[in-house]
Amino acid sequence: MDERLRIVIAKPGLDGHDRGAKFVARALRDAGHEVIYTGLRRTPEEIVRTVIDEDADFLGLSSLSGAHNFLIPKIIDLLISSGCGDVIVFAGGIIPEIDRPRLFSKGVRAIFGPGTSSTNMNDFILLTVERRESNSPVGCGEETDWRWN
């Protein structure tokens, strides 16, 4: 892959735990990507605007506050209505198993819980880029059941 990917790592919601988000941002940088980290407590509107202005290929959402069921679908809806349905969305943090099917069906393509390795995440990124290049649906607004995990 000779093109650098642009990845926004965002913290929606009110929680201030960014150990995971910062680790992910740094690990993705080390894998050769350009990572834009938003900092804490961004609203869905702010996050979508960041994705647009930064022309991001990926959006990673980290939530540990339990507000993921509300925030993540809202962000994806906003992305789609702003014409960013091609952006690939993944999530991390504390997201209970029971909530995951709904988020996947909403267009989240991977959920990385505690204990995920950065290799695992890089593999996800490579694979989704391959899908995108072969015109298989993978963006958050594209029709597919495909997901990483």
Next chain:
Amino acid sequence: MDIIKLKNGDRRSLSKTLTMIEKGDLKSADIKEFFPAINEAEVWAITGSPGVGKSCISEHIIDNWLQENKKIAVLAVDPSSPLSGGALLGDRIRISNSDNSDNLFYRSLATRGQSGAIPSNISDMIKLFSALDYEKILIETVGAGQAEVRVASVSKFIILVEAPDSGDILQAEKAGLMELADIIVVNKSDLERANEKAEQLKLALQLSENESPNVFLISAKEKLGFKDLFLEMKELEKNKKENKSKSKISLSFAWESLLWNYKGIDLILQKLESEKITIKEAINEIMEEFKID
């Protein structure tokens, strides 16, 4: 590139077009062609060592412009990692107004391994923003070394930020930047050494032959001292005088981009590498091409 959408203010089209410029897929000539009437935005650069508080100061400047209902583009530049080629672009972290107004477009840029602290195609981005009626452009860059002087070539005004705890001002590499600055700001005026630092700076500036920039003491954290800074910025926008060192830099940077964009450059480099020609012969060859005697 969807020109109609772009002209209608579609953010995503603008963002995609910036990406094209960044990748080199869209050149100055194209921009000139698509946007013939070009207004000139006021281009400000804010620079200083890491940790002096550039982001916080930028935030207040942006706020001030937003209140005046200006259309603003921010280009926040951070270095790419020489090891991985990746970059961590974190200038948004401390800004709380970056995403709230339609009048503000905020883009983070990595240097992508180009010489100098700013990507060479930043001037094309500036042209695009100008064409789209952006009135203010703020370039935020880490001014840690000699190469950062290049920020002068693309911006009309430079604000150099210093902090009392940011090391010795008289470092050789900073001297160049100081000569170019239009305004010098000493942040963290709450720290004891802030006054001392400002005095030190003023003294150093008196020794320079150029007209000295004014030095302002501010506190970005407590939002103190900004009124005077904003007044000075307005004043400068009205009566900007060119200064010689800055013209020199602009010229040499423009010259350099001309050189590296010259289509025969690869061939000349190859010939140099295999020692088929000497540096002197290479220069002659290029000068001939550019018709310089």
Next chain:
Amino acid sequence: MTGLNDSGNSEVRKTLGGIEVPIIATKKWSEDMGSTADENLTAGETPYTRGIHEKMYRTRTWTMRQYAGFSSAEETNKRFRMLMELGQNGLSVAFDLPTQLGLDSDDPMSEGEVGKVGVAIDSVEDMKKLFDEIPLDLVSTSMTINSPAIVLLAMYIVCAEEKNIETRGLRGTIQNDILKEYIARGTHIFPPSPSIRLITDIFEYCTMNLPNWNTISVSGYHIREAGSTAVQEVAYTLSNALAYIDAAISKGLDIDEFAPQISFFFNCHNDFFEEVSKFRASRKLWYDLVNERYSPKNKKSCLLRFHTQVAGVSLTAQQPQNNISRVTIQALASVCGGTQSLHTNSFDEAIGLPTEKSATIALRTQQIIAEESGVANVADPLGGSYLVEGLTSKIYDLAREEILKIDKLGGSMKAIEAGYQQREIHQAAFRFQKEVESGIRKIIGVNYGKNEEENDEYSIQSINSKIREHQIKKIKDLKSNRNEKICQSILREINKISSTDENIFPIVLEAVRARCTLGEIINSMKEEFGTYRPPSGF
């Protein structure tokens, strides 16, 4: 400091925090580490390395204080009463994030967050429901609240007033530690100076009116959770505490008036001996620092009293029941380290909110240690161990060095503004994660001892989805039943006093009594104070 534990190499072994340990600890090793342990030192004797009370847990066992709170005040009240029936002797309130950030439940930013990680408190009416039928004169209550601590404490006081309880006798703790919020926890609202001013206003008010209240709980817990080493945890926490003392003294308070009300809050991770040593080193270091710098007359001013919570970050989402073992080891270390109170985590916290069942196991774990293990019979049971004495000295020295480094940067606040602690913690966290990924550091169920198939289903605590509407309705009712004119004039007064040096506590109490909401009170301060985002450490 790198913390490698290369299992292929029998020569070098290190603690979790990267301190090299010997194959067997001898007196010489211990002395090489700097130990000058006094063989005759007992607990309750200065410098308190061995504990702050002469008879330690024989006089009174530690307070079992389980952090709890979710959904509405009514729901949390039920959980509190359940825990008290199970034998818990202190309450600890977890507030939801909007409350921690001074937002009312009806604020747009609160959407999706109300009642999630703790209980939603919008006004004193909620506070009264939270403590319904709980005897405030008999229990001690700890509240994990920082930026808006002044308002929540005022609500607790007014709640007691309206229950006709003598407020001078109230016992409890507010966390009230803004510096670690900037460093690690992230629920900050105001810039540093006004935040510190609120804290010292609380010190001043409580010194006079709430003598049994711990006005601050200087917390290393979250610093450790963010990825620091044990040494960094001690250093940054004590350094923050020194900053609070300096601020209070420059406000004109006397060290002996407020310092006895300062308490601490530490993490307890998996490395058993390092953790025990950390607690011992912290006690001695705090005693020395306060004596050296402030020469207090009251012995209690340099006493390090602390609450411990076991390490949430050590819990794995994989094979969650293994976490019960981790919690047990950690809890045992905190008791051997002489903690004054303890929270044990529920095993399912890496998956979601604890259920009644998992919360019960967590409390029972403490009771097993207290009643069955016998460790509580002897004060400082590991004192005199060459290993523990050696590690105690080493941690003491390293933490002191780090505190001096922060002093040189201009103290804790200036260092935070420069991003120093944040950067150091981020580096340590990154290093640790890389060690896990490379397999150098093994975590059972994550990169070692993985089960082929994980099909165990765990139920987690669910939150009523109507909670926000419920809170919004309560706010509406409250606002329609109060004297609006008085409320507005008090809010304006808060804004006015914010710009002066006057103690703001009395007017906040008035606002709470008049039924102003948390969000209204904080907003009227925000207009004057502004907001702040500290450097992230990148």
